[in-house]
Amino acid sequence: MNPDALRGHMDALLLSVVEHEPLHGYAIIEALRDRSGGALDVPTGTVYPALRRLERAGFLASEWATVGGRKRRTYRLTDSGRAELAGERTAWTSFTSVIGRVLNPQT
């Protein structure tokens, strides 16, 4: 997966993955890998800063927890984040429609 292709879609992916259950960073990476059938293996250097950015934007909220002697920062979707995710899903649909039409015009 070309990294540049992800540009501008990472937010939607991250928000989507914590939609129904709060997850910590490491688990988010695993969830992305699982949900994509292994196609998405996002490095920690991408995910952790992105999560902080999304929290700063108010779309996520985090809490520290200690599980099995290990510290985790668990992220959950805020109401604002839920609205953002809905918008991102709509944007995704129109994005694929537009690019798809240009890439494969049926003329």
Add this chain to the structure above:
Amino acid sequence: MNPDALRGHMDALLLSVVEHEPLHGYAIIEALRDRSGGALDVPTGTVYPALRRLERAGFLASEWATVGGRKRRTYRLTDSGRAELAGERTAWTSFTSVIGRVLNPQT
């Protein structure tokens, strides 16, 4: 259209638009606008450098022409560019599939 979303897809769009007929930069911008139903209005500062990049990569070849007193640099797809475009189309399909699955999992 969020500019970041285009990242990594611009090449495919540009190659796609000159697939069946050579076009010059200005016409390429118009073609993208037309094919996308107006959704894609790519600035010259994006297109011209991108075209040069694609030519440097061997995917496009250009020739100068003068039409109605105006100079045009007309780009055509090379064989290498044709192969690249095919690859980009395949990549696009799997990209949308992967992101779509993560964004809207049917579990």
Add this chain to the structure above:
DNA sequence: TGGCTACATATAGAGAGCCTACATGTAGGC
């Protein structure tokens, strides 16, 4: 004549985000 719009190309510099590489630390198996 002057001014405006469409046509046409090009570059400099800013901005942003994803990446690699590195740093740090715990738990558990061998």
Add this chain to the structure above:
DNA sequence: GCCTACATGTAGGCTCTCTATATGTAGCCA
């Protein structure tokens, strides 16, 4: 003692798209 999995985080680099600016022709209109 060493390795792997788990877990978070930052610094710096890279690349692409964008904004802003520059340059010039052709044609219309007042």
